[in-house]
Amino acid sequence: MLKQHLRLILVGMVPILLSFILLYIIVLKNDDWEFVLLKVTKLVLYTSVLQLVFTMPTFHLIYTLKTFRFSGEHILSVIGAMTVWVDILNKTDKIITARFSRGFVKKRTFIIKAQQFPYALIPMVAGILRSASERASSWEHKNIETLLQQVQTNRNSNGTWLLNASLLIGMICWLIIVIIY
């Protein structure tokens, strides 16, 4: 969790601060640092709240979605979305490792790995289509939707859902008020 929020500061706050400085201080010559810092702080606060609301362990996610009366189909899509992409990124890494062991890639730096992405794309998508087909038949065979419908909501194991909902609603209201006024 801490790592994700540090990433928010690095990936989100620094570039946005730099672009505010460029646009309002350097180009428009406003010299209004208070406005720039206030805007950046507000943006980071809204986004931090959103990030906190949506960052929850997968085993809590299923109870939260059940509490909000999501159907089995939608629960499956959301949980799949939260977990599968890590597998895909690992698969892509494996494709790049295979190219590395064949001598197509000299170093394993981030830039060189990114340059290898187009070569990894076609096998990755082919793998995705194959996985989708295999998962679909496996889920159909296990009747997974019915199994998900049978999961009982256990509010004791998920006391954060009300806090999350309140934070989300509060954040959206705050954003709307700031935009209007």
Add this chain to the structure above:
Amino acid sequence: MTAQNNSERMLSMAFIPLAIAVNVGIGAIVKAFNLPLYFDSVGTIMATLMLGWRIGATVGVLGFIITAIFFNPFAIYFIGTQVVIAITVHVLAAKKAFKNFARTLLSGVLLGVIAAIVSAPVIILVFKGATGNGAALLTSLFVETGHQIVESVFLSGVSIEPIDKGLQCLLTFFILRSMPKTMLEKFKSGFLSSNGFTA
């Protein structure tokens, strides 16, 4: 519900997370370089072509939530753009606009203009023109040449988005063209057949 419908529904559900991974993966790499391009809708375009706009929009919305959690926190404000992209691709694909290279490129440019129009109010109201990516540099350039911020945001969007979406549509076109047709034939509810991706 017939067995065939159930199979198609299961295939859609299994494909959604995987298409999200395409959106998130490509978008994260491009974001890491802070380029004035986004490349964050390839999965949305692909899912819409394969399974229709509802699945495409789901892929776009969930993909942007995940991107906001793990890679680019400000992606969450552009969820609406993803829904519009899915609807536009659906309408264009129904008119066979992804049948060949030229039509796909043209569709991408049109999609870019629409995406720029939809994103501009968010960039102006929420970000006051400073989005923290390469587009903000272009906005600054337009402001420097004497345009108002609102105009500059719109002009930078219209300059970047058609190129970005054009490239994304072409990338999707080439990916789908290079897939074995037997693999794509299972996706019957989209526009693959009418656009010549399957026999």
